Amino acid sequence: MPLPQEFDHNEWFLLISLVLIYGVMFLLPKHIPTTITILVMIFSILSARFLDHLMAGPTINFYDMMDTGKYDLTDVFLYFLYGPFGYFFIYVYEKFNIQGLAVLFYILICSLFSIGYEWLNVHFDVFNYKNWALRYSFTVYMGVQAITILFYHFVKNRYELLKASNT
Amino acid sequence: MEHVVFFDLIIGLLIATTVINKRLNILENIFILITLEFIITGYVAVLTINLGLWEMAKNAEPYTILRLHEIIILPVLYLWYFNLLDAFKSLLGKSVLTLGALLIFYGSEYLLVRWNVITYNSWNAWYSIFVLFGVIIFIQLLRRGFKHRMLKEGIPN
DSSP: OOOOSSOOHHHHHHHHHHHHHHHHHHHSOOOSOHHHHHHHHHHHHHHHHHHHHHHBSSSSBSEEETTBSSOOHHHHHHHHHHHHHHHHHHHHHHHTTOOTHHHHHHHHHHHHHHHHHHHHHHHTTSEEESSOOHHHHHHHHHHHHHHHHHHHHHHHHHHHHHHHHHO | OHHHHHHHHHHHHHHHHHHSOOSSOHHHHHHHHHHHHHHHHHHHHIIIIISOSEEEOOSHHHHHHHHHIIIIIHHHHHHHHHHHHTTOOSHHHHHHHHHHHHHHHHHHHHHHHHTTSEEESSOOHHHHHHHHHHHHHHHHHHHHHHHHHHHHTTOOO
């Protein structure tokens, strides 16, 4: 796996983001069982990986990540950024028991926040758009966040069933 | 024609995977599947894009087949393997299963080569088998950690 061509602003942005976001995650009081947390985090990482794999590959290439169009080592670290984001998304959803139409508003607000953060990523050359626009990402975030909530409910339901079967 | 057979195989595999009784619990199955997806798409990207050891066909149809292979076929085959692995108690049984599984995993890749979906450049079957085995070891290690966590939280196997 290639290393970054130069350790410059985009790598620094990624590194600082990772330290901050994982720091906040570990400082937050635990609210979701670790098993579910692990699954939600991997699911979030995988969602990003899937979309990049399908949309930023050699055949269909809407954007590049970091320094090259290849699958760099820093790309892997970039994916690890999505895990805590997925966790925070579900954490707030669960903590405030968001229900009904509020779910739609919650997804809208989180999607807006996500494109705000993506705008920063574009600014720091983490993403280099080719045939892509920030507006498209909003639609993708809406879809992915809705699927993440469905995934969370599925996993939580199974978790509770399995736990109940053990008691 | 063979590509159509490939799609039939995928649908059949998905139906069989959905309906069959699994030995591992659903959370462990999900964990294995999503971790595999991440790892397999990663190594395929490294081999095709980074190193050029696998050359991908440029047409839409073979491209779709490669994507379906790495996203559905291989991870689901691995899932079957890990579910069956717990059914075998002896080391010999587990070893025979692993050997058979590796042959099947490689067999699915061989179809891609035969149908010119991918072409090997300075690569051969043994390297693939080695990588496929490496994935088994890696997932097995991660799986143990996850299982340990589940048991701590009172989730039975």
